[in-house]
Amino acid sequence: MSEGAGETHDVLSDAGFLPVPSNNNSKQPSLENLKEKGGHVETEHKLVDLPDDVDQKLQNISVSLEPPDGGLRAWLVVLGAMASTFTTFGYVNAWGVFQEYYQQNTLKDSTPSNIAWIGSIQYALVFLPGLPIGRLFDLGYFRSILLAASALLILATFLIPECKEYWQFLLCQGLATGLACGAFFGPVTAVLAMWFKKRRSLALGLFATGSSIGGTVIPIAIKNLIPVIGFTWTVRIVGFILLAGLVLANLALKRRVPAAAHSEGVFNLQMFKPFRTPAFTVYCLSSFFIYLGFYTLLTYVSVTATSIGISESFSFYLVSIANASSGVGRVWAGLCGDKIGAMNVLVPFTALTGVMTCIWPFMRSNGALVAVVVLYGFSSGSYGALVSVPVIETLEQGDAGRDLGRRIGLLMTFLACGGLLGPPLSGIVFKTRGVEAMGIYAGCMIIFGVVLMCIPRFLVLKRRRNRGFPSNWVLSKV
Template identity: 35%
Template sequence: MATRSSITLQTLRDSSQEIPTRTESTIEKPNSPFQSDFPEGGKHAWLTVAGASACLFVSFGWVNCVGIFQEYYQTHQLKEYTASEIAWIPSLQVFFMIFSGLFVGKIYDDYGPRPLLLAGTFFHVFGLMMASLAKTYYQILLSQAFCSAIGASMVFYPSFTTVSTWFLAKRGAAMGLVVSGSSLGGVIFPIMLIHLIPEVGFAWSMRICAFLILALLAFANATMRSRVPPTKRPFEVMALLRPFKEPTFLLLTAAVFFFYWGMFIPITFIVEHALSHGMSLHLANYLVPILNGASIFGRTVPNALADKVGHFNVMIVMSGFTAILILALWLPATGNAAIIIFAALFGIGSGAGVGLTPALCAKISPLPEIGTRTGAAFSISAIAALTGSPIGGKLVADEHGSFKYAIVFGGVSCAIGCMLFIATRASLVGMKMAKM
């Protein structure tokens, strides 16, 4: 105990000069004065969790229904464009929402969550309102893939970081509740659009979704607050690049990149794959809500379990489980039952991967830099989100409609991600059996 105390005191004395390299001791014993008294609950903490879950509902949950727009634009406003050209709209929407975290994280560390939530509310809602009026390719691109996505990013990242300031021992469970909001959004938004577009038209469907987003973000603005005051630092490019000099952070970022690279293949192509094997369009359209509904379980139970047995331990198991599902179940699947079972199980596996990523970033980051470092890790994974689906689409086209090599690409990528999660854990505590 004396050794742990001396390490902590020395860390506090050095914190005004530079952030120390994290060792096993500093991971187990927090290295910030703010980390000694996490409430682990209370009214403000759980209201923050509720507000953060609403933010995930309207950001990642909204992005989860991008496939609806791909099909609609291809047969309506943008029917003169190729499917590949239209695909850049949802791809860039995902990219900008995730990649913007590199800058959103820095703003959060300097100013806290309030300015980001207010600005994000405006840009997200305004972008969707403009998309409801858009008629041309560039109008849709600017409104939905850029303006709305940037706004979504401004509410997406502060959610994880703000909740991290209230919880340590229960951080996994709290993060799971937050990320479950994205699963719920991924169920509700597609069903809303499927039923609203034929009833009230595309324009009013977008406006109704935008009004729902506005109401939820008003709730988030009223409830989310950080326990830790912001620490403003001069902007330095090296501050964004410095985490990548740490082998552990670099390994974690690479693991997330490869896992997300493979994970977006089923998310993008599961409906098209099902249709190619004879599933009806009506049933195939509900595969996305089935996947996202199952991910509610995947983003809550494994996170709560991770608090007991270790976040890296659970992430390794769930990422390996996801890779096996893709290669051993989805690859040979041809009938409706097998494809539906895969959608549900993949939702659990991939949901755990998404839900645990922020907790892993927080685990190897000093508290005052969680925003910047989480944003940096996610910004690299944005490149995976941007390129994974086009690579999969090219493999499908080259094989004349066969999904075989696209599925193999997705499964192998997730398997590489699993191995890199193992390497990250080894760099922290070696190969010994421990809660990590």
């Protein structure tokens, strides 16, 4: 069956004009068959009469499936997306303040590495549930996912002050918080893709900016509130802030396109169908290597700052400076991504992230270290904003957006593995070879990931050329 005929059949099925076949071997009618049979179509199930105004209805369906790329409702969805990432990624990015407090107070009998596992599990679980959550999104679940994740995050946050033992913190702040935050990213990204196409990069850039705002504001608030009102009420105030953000997110976020009919269930081999596309597979591999070194600077920059004589009070703000700079980078990347292509922004600026990671341990003055942190934040923000755009757009092959949840979930699985292994591996290099070797190792991992990222760009341009579209290897929008 031709590609055009297949799309026609999908639209008819979604509109309720045709029954959905029970298996992939069912014979599906083509557009030509519809015309030849003059108003009805014969399938293996039964004879289905088509309405007289089928052409007009098909045209209306086509228009309704096209993203509006603006309007009050669409921008409210962006606002809700920013609120969601503020309360999830922004909150998770505040872990460094909790680590410092636990080492000095509640968990002072535990080793720093054991305490750090709470944060590592939290970071990993932000991405790891992406595949099953994405599959549930493709099956039509969205509102229930948001409500359940919101309730779990609020409950876990308010239970943190009640924790006394290490395993209690591990359950509440590691597992529960990580799982709750991880339920948001994939579905919210897919929903934004339903509302925006021409401005998709900008929408995703603004979405990612919420995490930068949260990663800047929440750590500073915690750092300054603990000496005044104590740890217990500080966490409760953070909980109320998260509650307000989550209420806004649940009210503003809305799915625009209904889910397509699926009969495969949640877990099956069809989940891995996107790996049949070489460009998609290589892009996911590149994200794994990039994330092996991506968080190393943020994790260890305070250590290097104090070692060259910078006060501990100022070194704390270096992470906030990086997060604030990344917010600017995310918006800028979104604007440029819509004009010149996401891959054309990702490749050079992620490479700059790798270079900054390599040279950061060699900075020996306050000004130089701040400059590197600002450049790192700006360039890394570009990757954080656009990392999912190639999966949604450039590498999409005829699925009409129906597998967005699955595609994004597979990508998030690779990001989770890289994010989980990255800081501990960098820590091993730090312990055995020193901070300079750690910086070079982490930076080279990022640069190697960028090299891999160039391969899917080449494959996409090659496919365009094979289809007869003129493509410039350097200047084409990808």
